[in-house]
Amino acid sequence: MIEKLKFYIDGAWVDPAAPSTLGVMNPATEETFARISLGSKQDVDRAVQAARRAFATYCDTSVEERLSYLQKIIAGFKARLPELARTMTLEMGAPITFATERQATVALFHFEEAARVLAQYRFEEPMGPGIIRREPIGVCGLITPWNWPLNQVASKVAPALATGCTVVLKPSEIAPISAMLVAEILHDAGLPAGVFNLVNGDGPTVGEAIAAHPEIDMVSFTGSTAAGIRVAKLAADTVKRVAQELGGKSANIILPDADLKTAVIAGVHACYTNGGQNCQSPTRMLIPRAQRDAAFAAARQAVDSVRLGDPLDPATTMGPLVSPAQFDKVQDLIQSGIDEGATLVAGGTGRPADLNRGYFVRPTVFGDVTPQMRIAREEIFGPVLSIIGYDTEDEAVGIANDTPFGLAGFVQSRNRDHARAIANRIRAGRVYLNGAPFDRSLPFGGYKQSGNGREFGVFGFEEYLEVKAILG
Template identity: 85%
Template sequence: MERLKFYIDGAWVEPTTPATLGVVNPATEEVFARISLGSAPDVDRAVAAARRAFPAYAATSVEERLRLLRRIVEGFRARLPELARTMTLEMGAPITFATERQATVALFHFEEAVRVLERYRFEERMGNGIIRREPIGVCGLITPWNWPLNQVGSKVAPALATGCTVVLKPSEVAPLSAMLFAEIVHEAGVPAGVFNLVNGDGPTVGEAIAAHPGIDMVSFTGSTAAGVRVAKLAADTVKRVAQELGGKSANIILPDADLRGAVIEGVHASYTNAGQNCQSPTRMLIPRAQREAAFEAAREAVGAVRLGDPLDPACTMGPLVSGAQFEKVQDFIRSAIDEGATLVAGGPGRPAELNHGYYVRPTVFGDVTPGMRIAREEIFGPVLSIMNYDSEDEAVEIANDTPFGLAGFVQSRDPAHARAISNRIRSGRVYINGAAFDRSLPFGGYKQSGNGREFGVFGFEEYLEVKAILGAAG
């Protein structure tokens, strides 16, 4: 499969300078597709197209933008199986998960953008004037490989809904689903230049987007280190920067919780997407007196994981995305053993039954202390740390003892008790007792987990400027 063109100004075009990259299927370790890697001149072309398109698109009516978004939703639904299968091939998500979560949640963002846009008030009276909200302009969107379409949707949907134009750089590791999405956008009749896609790596295309003087806002999802780089590059042009970065979320299991159920659910939650999930509850905090029972429940949960061919509907965990990611996670596992953590399940190396693919054994460590590397750094693999506490105050202190603040989790039979603990956790989201995903609620982090918010009205308003018009209220 060769996808060597970029989508710029309403057409598929050749890159300025030919350079290709193989896309690897992580389950087979074989190249199955090739893309082009872009350069700064490709970004220049895309930005120029987006700038030309912006005035007319920003002036479109709400009804016109709703029609476009609804056509995107229709096209997305029609191609959902193809999108899901493509993500399975490019980043290893099991096909059932790719269909029910990866592709479907991405679709949710466009449905949510329609819902918000239908009700949103772009003007309101205040004092002796009018507060008006206007599209910020040309938006550079840089998205990761772990949720390739979800993060595209969470950025592109509100950008288009608010009247912005877009230059998108999907991850070069998993770019193919975003290219299929570009076809959906084209078929929906989005005007030329409103949506543009340039493939490439972060140091070349990503940095060109972040620094470009023709881009008014950059929205980035990825590692904290890369986010710092994006912010520094963006600072010279004082553009708005919205970032969703790393996480090291704590899952506090309170003494009054159903321990076995909470541990089993917590293990599976930390293994979502093979652990390649920024808000995974990778630090499980348990009362010290319940240590042995927690270990037993964790082993039970690990025993239910089904590794294998991600195209098999029975598979519940696929490979990691790349050889580099596999080696990174192996290094974390070895470091935990060297630092004295108790190996509860899993361990280093590939699962015995799999002799190819970037598969990691689902792993649980117990007796992890706050100073250990696996308790401090984001692993991005199926590795869970169980940490002991003696009091609830200590549990909250451990939960907040991190440079990150993306999410928190609290388990208790008493909802009021769980709520009181939730209020003390320094993170952008807290899930109580396995609460379900809600696309209307804001997503984003405290501290080094980023700034700005995605999803719902909060994500919508990231793409708007606020203008005060004085003397116009009458």
């Protein structure tokens, strides 16, 4: 049993204000493998006061000093990458190969990217008759989710530290252990006391205390749209900056001139990334109606290649969902697809036949889905794909944009200019053409109810800066 019962506040591991513990479950075995403490408003206040004191001097550190800290963090991260990957496999079920190659590695990329941006960023520049100066916004409250436990921590912590801000982090209580290892890495890098602080806890207690705290200048939140609305309302009373990365229901438009089989197979696997627990997953596949049967056959072929099983087995390509609540939600939505008349192309309700424990879900594909079905409108957060037919490109674009979300979009075509023309019409913060890979330097964030603000690269860096005009 891993015991992580302290919080990291003001440069030291300290006991919570009041004892309250929570077991952390391995979703592949349904067994508790670690225990953490749940924090309170008092713990948040203690962390915020430490961050406020530290900001008075950390905000004035030189670029060279902050680069030195980032380089030490990067070295520590690399040294402990296998441990970080294995921890995420245990706490949220990501297959070990995926956890190593994507979950942990992509998190490392954010510290490297923050260092790259910092090294060349101009914090002052002349403009007209004056000077524009960019300064750290202050104390930042960071609230992160369980599905990419370290990616989302790093995408917020790295630019915050790089810009000269101080931090109070609340990682998800469902997958908190990997974030606590990062706290150890930051401590070993020699960050001044109070610059980084970590308090575990649940959203209604610790998360809301962070969002409402008058001494926090900015709150950055990643999670559900409903929770993001709550954070924004709590933050409004103190008029703090709010950056949000929320839900998604991304469309993948396969144009008539695309290689259908290749595009469908790739689209299924993209939808199933991280077991489908991925906010930008292309969960709505739009295909020319005349190619229905060929698309269904290709989708079945893709599903047949998925290997579910022990996430510690390097050959496993899909692990369990993170929790019983998530399992039940996905089962309910799969059943709704059946009840509303969609064609079950692959998968269905229940666990895979050969797995009698763990929150494993059968990789599922529905065809003949209409845009008003629940599976086409709600964020499922599991390995469930909806295939929707269209007759014209205008209809396809209309279906893609008929959603309250706008996080990402996907377009497939043999003609890059054709794909680009469609991408320009998609109302989303990021559009991938023809299987383009993830890129950490380009901005990530949403339109509409998928959030506001941007993460990654220079855009994510500037989220943590205020703009000052100096005249005369």
